[in-house]
Amino acid sequence: MTKADTQLTKFTQRSEDTPEEAYWHLSPSVLMEFLAGPIEEHIADIQIRTPVRERETRLHLMQPVRGALPPAMVKAWEAYIEAGKRQTVAWKAYIEEYQGQTKCWNTYIKAKRAAESKIAALHDIECPGCPWDGNTIFPY
Numbered sequence: 857m858t859k860a861d862t863q864l865t866k867f868t869q870r871s872e873d874t875p876e877e878a879y880w881h882l883s884p885s886v887l888m889e890f891l892a893g894p895i896e897e898h899i900a901d902i903q904i905r906t907p908v909r910e911r912e913t914r915l916h917l918m919q920p921v922r923g924a925l926p927p928a929m930v931k932a933w934e935a936y937i938e939a940g941k942r943q944t945v946a947w948k949a950y951i952e953e954y955q956g957q958t959k960c961w962n963t964y965i966k967a968k969r970a971a972e973s974k975i976a977a978l979h980d981i982e983c984p985g986c987p988w989d990g991n992t993i994f995p996y
């Protein structure tokens with residue numbers, strides 16, 4: 857068991873009003889934060905990406921918040937997380953709709969190309985004297 861493991865498992869008793877992702881000193885310049893993701897990944901990140909001289913202090917001071925956090929702040933955090941989940945669902949739906957629309961567009965382009973001569977013939981009837989040259993109405 858590493859020093860960090862000891863620190864993180866030392867306090868198993870938390871206030872029931874405090875989310876388990878609440879930690880002191882996850883980042884060197886933030887007093888308290890909610891951790892997004894597993895603590896093991898955060899520890900590994902510190903052990904790999906932070907300057908060696910900072911690691912021991914960071915792993916020593918990083919610890920779960922045990923006392924009760926202000927309910928309004930916890931509620932706001934939880935609302936933020938829920939909004940993020942809804943955004944993910946909406947984003948996936950958006951991507952699906954976007955792909956569906958792209959498919960429809962490709963089908964439309966194919967059908968339009970197949971109808972080119974019929975469209976041109978209809979244009980000749982409905983737009984007599986038109987300067988359209990196949991590319992523009994301004995053929996200079």
Ligand SMILES: [Zn+2]
Pocket residue numbers: 979983986987988
């Ligand atoms: Zn025309």
